[in-house]
Amino acid sequence: MHHALLIPDVRAYIFASIKEDRQLGRYTFAMLARTCSALSEASLDALWSELDSLRPLASCIYATNTIPLSNEACLLHLFNYYISS
Numbered sequence: 001m002h003h004a005l006l007i008p009d010v011r012a013y014i015f016a017s018i019k020e021d022r023q024l025g026r027y028t029f030a031m032l033a034r035t036c037s038a039l040s041e042a043s044l045d046a047l048w049s050e051l052d053s054l055r056p057l058a059s060c061i062y063a064t065n066t067i068p069l070s071n072e073a074c075l076l077h078l079f080n081y082y083i084s085s
Contacts (some may be wrong), residue, residue: 005036005038005039006038011039011042015042015046019046026047029043029046029047030043030047033047033051051057054076060063
């Protein structure tokens with residue numbers, strides 16, 4: 001990895017450019033998190049900073065998927081249940 005990627009301003013500029021394309025940006029952050037250990041934490045932070053739905057979070061919490069996660073109201077109920085516990 002190039003030392004320039006360790007400079008916070010350079011990394012912020014690169015991440016801002018990636019975030020411009022919402023769909024491709026999510027894919028790019030996911031790939032960066034898996035392939036570059038120096039950028040992994042920052043990539044995961046950027047990836048999880050905005051969620052379109054609760055499905056990714058609920059699938060992490062409820063990994064066995066015994067309840068179908070197709071209904072947004074069901075996801076919200078599950079989320080509220082785990083928050084209040």
